[in-house]
Amino acid sequence: MNNEWPLWEIFIRGQHGMSHRHVGSLHAPDAEMAIKNARDVYTRRNEGVSIWVVEANAITASSPSDKGPMYEPSESKVYRHPTFFDIPDEVGAM
């Protein structure tokens, strides 16, 4: 049996961060140890106030070859951005 500890992906929310961000990965036998190791490996300089750990094989990622069909449709929809619309100066801030 393969006795390598599973790989965990580590997400950390900083003091003023709005969301958890992926910072890297590490090996640990279970989730509890993964959090303890993440504290040592990824928060030695006050980088975070909250840690999420997810086993790497539980993550499904989009495929790089889908980049075109996945994201190109949004490029032609400039009206989704507020700057598309001209608001007369007289109307004031909007």
Add this chain to the structure above:
Amino acid sequence: MYAQMVKTAGTGLKSREEMTEQERNFQDKIDADIKIEPKDWMPDDYRKTLIRQIGQHAHSEIVGQLPEGNWITRAPTLERKAILLAKVQDEAGHGLYLYCAAETLGVSRDELTQMLLDGRMKYSSIFNYPTLNWADIGAVGWLVDGAAIMNQVPLQRTSYGPYARAMVRICKEESFHQRQGYDAIRKMAEGTPEQKRMAQDALNRFWFPSLMMFGPSDKDSVHSAQSMAWKIKINTNDELRQKFVDQTVPQAEYLGLTIPDPDLKWNEDRGHYDFSEPDWSEFFDVIKGNGPCNVDRLAARNKAWDDGQWVRDGLLAHARKKRARDLAAE
């Protein structure tokens, strides 16, 4: 540099005509500074070379803990001890970031570890030199970490995304390492005559081994062209070595210490220092395994791995049992 003489896989640099269409697209991405990510297509030789390079870099961080760890219990003050402890802990972290980057290329952590332990993969030649006294710890931070930074700063722009991101993190922390080393050796250089003599002695012993960290002279670096085209090597060995000398000489002058090279002098025309090459036969000998500490370093890593086996197995067995119990309870 923490990765020396990384053998580039493949047959050498190909012209565009010799490349397949896939290889051409790949090279175009690199030329346009678009990062290569783990799931992207990449040539096998790019993958192989990167595993060697990042692996060697990671091993260097891990083995690099040994010469410094040697002095944690004997640091001259509690403050120096706490600082050194934090520094050595950082090195462990750097090794882990890099192993993770290498693992995204399809090699497992255990395979990498095994290749270090049985000598199939190398680590930087510098860590095969001993740290004989406290002044050496200052010299290692100042010179060895200084040389490492020289190499690692440009690698933040390397073409492989996970490697570049690991380097960004490492560079942020590395600056603390160099500064604490300079601070420690400055204390000695400004101390009693005996302390100053120790600082000079440490510089004498670490100067040329530090210059060797950048690898052989460009004229003897057969692997550079392909690695530079792939942007996994950004500067040549000689460029980085020159930069390191130019930066370090004034720092030594400030300390009142003498660089142990009678031929060192400022060259007005070049705008750089001229300096003597290290003894390359010594370098190749150390790489081959005949340095002062090669045997000790590998023995220490093997012992740590073997002694830790029951802990790794025990924690994993516990995790499996707990998972089975949790599943049964559901």
